[in-house]
Amino acid sequence: MSDEHTNGTGRGRLVEHADLVAFGTAALVAAGARRPDAELSAEVLAAADLAGVDSHGFARLRRYVDGLMAGTISGTAEPEVVQEHGSVAVVDAHNGLGQPALRAAVDHGVRLAKDLGCAAVAVRRSNHIGIAGWYAERAARSGVLALVTTNATPQVAPTGAAAPMFGTNPISYAVPAPDGPLVFDAATSLVPRGKLERLHREGRPMREGWAMGADGRYTTDIPALVAGLKARAGHALVPLGGLGTDFGGHKGSGLGLLVELLCGPLAGASWSRNTYGPDGADLGQFVLCLDLAAFGDPDGIIARVGALGAEITALPPGDADVPVRLPGQRRTACTAERTASGVPLLPAVVADLDRIAEQTGVRPLRPRTDVVV
Amino acid sequence: MSDEHTNGTGRGRLVEHADLVAFGTAALVAAGARRPDAELSAEVLAAADLAGVDSHGFARLRRYVDGLMAGTISGTAEPEVVQEHGSVAVVDAHNGLGQPALRAAVDHGVRLAKDLGCAAVAVRRSNHIGIAGWYAERAARSGVLALVTTNATPQVAPTGAAAPMFGTNPISYAVPAPDGPLVFDAATSLVPRGKLERLHREGRPMREGWAMGADGRYTTDIPALVAGLKARAGHALVPLGGLGTDFGGHKGSGLGLLVELLCGPLAGASWSRNTYGPDGADLGQFVLCLDLAAFGDPDGIIARVGALGAEITALPPGDADVPVRLPGQRRTACTAERTASGVPLLPAVVADLDRIAEQTGVRPLRPRTDVVV
Numbered sequence: 062m063s064d065e066h067t068n069g070t071g072r073g074r075l076v077e078h079a080d081l082v083a084f085g086t087a088a089l090v091a092a093g094a095r096r097p098d099a100e101l102s103a104e105v106l107a108a109a110d111l112a113g114v115d116s117h118g119f120a121r122l123r124r125y126v127d128g129l130m131a132g133t134i135s136g137t138a139e140p141e142v143v144q145e146h147g148s149v150a151v152v153d154a155h156n157g158l159g160q161p162a163l164r165a166a167v168d169h170g171v172r173l174a175k176d177l178g179c180a181a182v183a184v185r186r187s188n189h190i191g192i193a194g195w196y197a198e199r200a201a202r203s204g205v206l207a208l209v210t211t212n213a214t215p216q217v218a219p220t221g222a223a224a225p226m227f228g229t230n231p232i233s234y235a236v237p238a239p240d241g242p243l244v245f246d247a248a249t250s251l252v253p254r255g256k257l258e259r260l261h262r263e264g265r266p267m268r269e270g271w272a273m274g275a276d277g278r279y280t281t282d283i284p285a286l287v288a289g290l291k292a293r294a295g296h297a298l299v300p301l302g303g304l305g306t307d308f309g310g311h312k313g314s315g316l317g318l319l320v321e322l323l324c325g326p327l328a329g330a331s332w333s334r335n336t337y338g339p340d341g342a343d344l345g346q347f348v349l350c351l352d353l354a355a356f357g358d359p360d361g362i363i364a365r366v367g368a369l370g371a372e373i374t375a376l377p378p379g380d381a382d383v384p385v386r387l388p389g390q391r392r393t394a395c396t397a398e399r400t401a402s403g404v405p406l407l408p409a410v411v412a413d414l415d416r417i418a419e420q421t422g423v424r425p426l427r428p429r430t431d432v433v434v
Numbered sequence: 435m436s437d438e439h440t441n442g443t444g445r446g447r448l449v450e451h452a453d454l455v456a457f458g459t460a461a462l463v464a465a466g467a468r469r470p471d472a473e474l475s476a477e478v479l480a481a482a483d484l485a486g487v488d489s490h491g492f493a494r495l496r497r498y499v500d501g502l503m504a505g506t507i508s509g510t511a512e513p514e515v516v517q518e519h520g521s522v523a524v525v526d527a528h529n530g531l532g533q534p535a536l537r538a539a540v541d542h543g544v545r546l547a548k549d550l551g552c553a554a555v556a557v558r559r560s561n562h563i564g565i566a567g568w569y570a571e572r573a574a575r576s577g578v579l580a581l582v583t584t585n586a587t588p589q590v591a592p593t594g595a596a597a598p599m600f601g602t603n604p605i606s607y608a609v610p611a612p613d614g615p616l617v618f619d620a621a622t623s624l625v626p627r628g629k630l631e632r633l634h635r636e637g638r639p640m641r642e643g644w645a646m647g648a649d650g651r652y653t654t655d656i657p658a659l660v661a662g663l664k665a666r667a668g669h670a671l672v673p674l675g676g677l678g679t680d681f682g683g684h685k686g687s688g689l690g691l692l693v694e695l696l697c698g699p700l701a702g703a704s705w706s707r708n709t710y711g712p713d714g715a716d717l718g719q720f721v722l723c724l725d726l727a728a729f730g731d732p733d734g735i736i737a738r739v740g741a742l743g744a745e746i747t748a749l750p751p752g753d754a755d756v757p758v759r760l761p762g763q764r765r766t767a768c769t770a771e772r773t774a775s776g777v778p779l780l781p782a783v784v785a786d787l788d789r790i791a792e793q794t795g796v797r798p799l800r801p802r803t804d805v806v807v
Contacts (some may be wrong), residue, residue, distance in 0.1 A: 148521040149551030149728035178522030181552040181724055206700060221759065223752030226745070234692050236700075245688040251681060268680060277752020301682045302624070302674055305756045307641060309674045312620040313682075315761045316689075318746075319607050319618065326738035327579060327609075327729050334745060349722070351554055355522035356700050365699035372599070372707060373691075379596030379650020383678045386594065388688045 074411045074428045075403040081107045084414070084426040085122055091421035092129035093136030094158060102160040105191035110404045113395035116255025117192045120410050124189065125158065126417050133341060134158060134188055140165045148177040151329065152184045156341040159190035163211075163346050167196045170350040171203045178355030183328035184346040189213075193233035194246030194389070200350055201235035201242035204359055208349040209233045212324040215333040216290055217250045218297035220306060220314040223277035225290070225297040228333035229253055230320035235389075237353060239367035245388035249317040250298040254290055261287050262409065272298050279304060323347035403429040447784045447801045448776040454480045457787070457799040458495055464794035465502035466509030467531060475533040478564035483777045486768035489628025490565045493783050497562065498531065499790050506714060507531060507561055513538045521550040524702065525557045529714040532563035536584075536719050540569045543723040544576045551728030556701035557719040562586075566606035567619030567762070573723055574608035574615035577732055581722040582606045585697040588706040589663055590623045591670035593679060593687040596650035598663070598670040601706035602626055603693035608762075610726060612740035618761035622690040623671040627663055634660050635782065645671050652677060696720035776802040 085103025090096055102125065110118030128134035138157030142150050150169055154162030166182040173180030190196070193209045200207030213228025229248035236243050252271045260267050261283045274280035275295025289296025301313030323345075325332030330345025337343075353359040370387050378385055399405075406414070411426075418425040458476030463469050475498065483491030501507035511530030515523050523542055527535030539555040546553030563569070566582045573580030586601025602621035609616050625644045633640050634656045647653035648668025662669025674686030696718075698705030703718025710716075726732040743760050751758055772778075779787070784799075791798040 144728075144730065146728040147550030147552070149724070151729055177520030177550060179520070179552055179554040179722075183729060206695065218752065219746050219749065219758060221751055221753060221756040222746070222749035224749050226749060232689070234695075236695055245692065247682075247685040247688060249685075251675070270681060273752065301685050303681065305753060308643060308676065308681075309620075309624045309686075311761075312622075312674050315618040315620060316605070318761065321742060322579065322607075322609055322739065326735050326742060327724065327726070329730050329735075332742050332745075349552075351522070351700065353700070355517075355519040356524055356556060357517065357702050362699050362702075366695065369694060369699060369705050372705075373592050373595070376592065376595035376597050376599060378594055379591065379646065380594060380678060383594040385592060388684075388691065 072411070073408050074406045074426070076406060076426055077429050078107060078111060078400055078404055080426060080429075081110065081119060081404055084418075084423065085119065087423040088122065088126055088417050088421045089129065091423050092126045094129055095137060098136070098158050098161045101164060102158050102191070105160045105195050107404070108195050108396075109192045110406070111396045111399045112192070112392040113399075114192055114392065115407065115410075116253055116259070119406065119414060121189065121191075122417060123413050126421065128188070140184075142169065148173050148180040150180075150182045152182060154184055154187035156186050156188070156343075159188040159211075159344065159346070162187050163190045163196055163209075163348070164199070166346065166348050167200050167207070167209070170207070170348045171200050171205055174205050174350035174352040175203070178352050180350045182348045183323070185328045185330035185343070186341065187330065187344045187346055188342045189344070190346060192246060193231045194235065194244045194392075196348070197233040197235035197246070198242050198244045200348070201237050201244070204237055204354065205350040205352050206236045207234065207351075209346070210320045210323055211346045212321055212330070212333045212336065212344055214337060215293070216254055216298045217300055217317055218273060219318070220300065220311040223273070223275065223297070224295060225293060226334050227300075227314075227317040227321055228336075229298065230317045230333070232316065232320065236366055237359070237363050238370060239363060241393075243366065243370065243387055243389055244392070249301055249313055249320060251301050251303060251313065252298065254298060257283060257290075258287055270299070270303055272296065273304060277304075445784070446781050447779045447799070449779060449799055450802050451480060451484060451773055451777055453799060453802075454483065454492060454777055457791075457796065458492065460796040461495065461499055461790050461794045462502065464796050465499045467502055468510060471509070471531050471534045474537060475531050475564070478533045478568050480777070481568050482565045483779070484769045484772045485565070485765035486772075487565055487765065488780065489626055489632070492779065492787060494562065494564070495790060496786050499794065501561070513557075515542065521546050521553040523553075523555045525555060527557055527560035529559050529561070532561040532717065532719070535560050536563045536569055536582075536721070537572070539719065539721050540573050540580070540582070543580070543721045544573050544578055547578050547723035547725040548576070551725050553723045555721045556696070558701045558703040558716070559714065560703065560717045560719055561715045562717070563719060565619060566604045567608065567617045567765075569721070570606040570608035570619070571615050571617045573721070574610050574617070577610055577727065578723040578725050579609045580607065580724075582719070583693045583696055584719045585694055585703070585706045585709065585717055587710060588666070589627055589671045590673055590690055591646060592691070593673065593684040596646070596648060596670070597668060598666060599707050600673075600687075600690040600694055601709075602671065603690045603706070605689065605693065609739055610732070610736050611743060612736060614766075616739065616743065616760055616762055617765070622674055622686055622693060624674050624676060624686065625671065627671060630656060630659055630663075635780075643672070643676055645669065646677060650677075
């Protein structure tokens with residue numbers, strides 16, 4: 062989302078999910094993407110808005126459209142398996158949209174795992190993929206425990222350092238469970254940048270302990286942070302566990318490094334600090350699929366996953382404000398609610414999408430009803 | 435380590451690494467273990483003392499000896515591959531020592547990965563395995579990127595809950611690098627219980643934010659915590675990220691759950707909350723091996739791992755007290771130093787080992803030189 066819009070005070074809009082996908086598809090096609098790739102990318106972005114992860118939804122469409130129109134993302138590339146050995150494959154995205162490349166990798170990984178029990182697929186020369194959980198959940202619906210990661214633009218300082226190096230590097234996993242997949246999806250940074258941008262827009266304060274200034278200390282100066290992160294001016298997000306080692310920051314930092322290792326050196330892509338060069342983003346992704354049936358009776362494993370989950374949610378609560386939930390439960394509830402009632406878009410996003418409509422000649426996204434959200 | 439010893443104020447001892455391994459081997463054999471298993475278990479425990487991870491070293495020998503002598507751990511069991519499909523295998527440890535079972539799983543995983551590129555091996559009916567990093571490093575020396583996890587006795591409260599459910603559930607990974615494997619090994623709890631026990635012994639205070647009382651709030655009452663954790667009386671460690679969600683506790687909690695899923699339901703072992711029942715610990719472990727050669731030229735990948743590491747350690751420092759290090763660097767340095775100068779044992783550990791010598795009829799561990807450590 063560009064700066065001009067982040068302080069927009071216009072009216073928000075409630076839209077139908079199907080309209081959102083149709084609008085995104087049309088805009089991406091107009092910008093140069095093949096229709097099936099445009100549809101998939103719009104669907105993955107809309108899934109984030111549906112699930113309440115607004116930072117990874119249509120707020121990002123601008124970057125896709127701009128990238129396609131400028132030619133820094135290829136609209137015609139087709140992901141290609143460039144290496145395969147047993148239960149491992151490497152996909153070259155050829156600098157196309159990230160969604161079709163990663164979906165192809167996941168589907169290939171599921172096929173390999175169904176055959177061989179365990180499979181790993183890496184993607185190189187890729188782009189932004191939306192929410193990693195979408196892919197892990199897709200794989201889990203085929204009966205595998207899946208792990209999906211991606212690297213990203215550098216924003217997180219490794220423990221002890223005063224400069225951004227790692228991406229927010231999410232780790233997502235999903236496992237078949239009795240009531241549908243259990244899906245975990247979280248950045249290895251303490252908070253995502255989107256959370257700071259949202260507080261910035263809303264003029265609300267941030268907690269100390271989420272991000273650091275160029276001096277290597279915590280800061281709560283949101284405007285300086287948001288500008289500094291954008292300009293790579295020494296500001297950085299901190300790893301899960303915070304600065305230093307007293308609260309385990311070295312653990313979050315090491316998990317961020319694991320994602321870099323899998324998605325960078327192993328995949329043959331750039332690592333976060335060297336992404337978005339003159340030849341494209343060159344992001345990397347990594348997918349692991351474990352077929353439940355290779356480990357035992359899949360129904361029995363799924364029943365045990367259900368029993369483990371039930372034991373967790375039956376634990377005595379320690380804080381009235383923090384429900385004991387399984388990963389993904391809040392997102393699933395939000396998805397159901399917004400599928401029924403519509404997806405609320407923030408004023409800044411509405412303004413940006415209207416501008417994209419104008420720019421691409423696509424009919425603007427019509428409101429389900431006008432509301433301020 | 436038993437309670438009687440944790441406040442011991444006797445004299446510490448500096449011992450030779452080889453003497454430590456020989457003593458542990460003799461004690462475990464005397465307690466009923468087969469010699470090769472005893473040697474391996476002693477070697478893995480000593481590796482922790484060498485690396486400075488004292489909480490996972492010979493301070494644990496007491497539990498192994500007691501378990502073998504009481505018959506709650508089998509000294510004669512042989513790990514067995516009970517299921518194999520393609521690149522997946524499941525090992526039944528038959529309630530033997532954890533070290534031989536997990537080493538067999540790792541070596542099997544490496545063989546499968548060399549053949550098929552990617553392999554996963556799970557272990558069920560297992561016991562304590564020492565430091566997970568030992569196994570990941572062993573695998574990485576064969577040219578694979580390895581991930582190793584284990585569950586453990588319940589000590590960590592999931593986000594929102596006021597009772598222990600997860601083990602400290604370490605995640606370890608190792609990857610070949612130009613100067614030897616880069617090894618990460620960290621609990622998914624914010625701190626390990628051993629850290630609290632050590633502060634307790636030394637009469638030093640703890641930081642707020644590491645553990646909670648039965649009321650679901652942070653506590654710094656170390657004696658009550660140490661006793662409560664042991665008695666499972668509602669006290670608990672907190673996940674990486676702390677209590678609640680403001681500092682990402684739900685992320686650490688979700689990573690602890692991932693370890694439970696892999697080592698419990700998928701492996702066919704108990705999950706942490708149900709471990710150590712009448713039929714043995716029934717711990718589970720999980721190993722993933724990715725052969726670098728399946729993803730590209732292994733030398734090229736290792737060179738890129740080296741380049742990524744060099745970029746990290748060259749970052750500007752943000753805190754004079756926190757060096758910018760790669761995972762494992764401190765442990766490697768400690769191992770080199772203690773291999774040369776001897777392994778310092780705490781007074782409580784010395785007292786415990788002397789008692790084990792008496793109990794098993796094994797010659798006591800001789801000091802390299804007498805020092806108070």
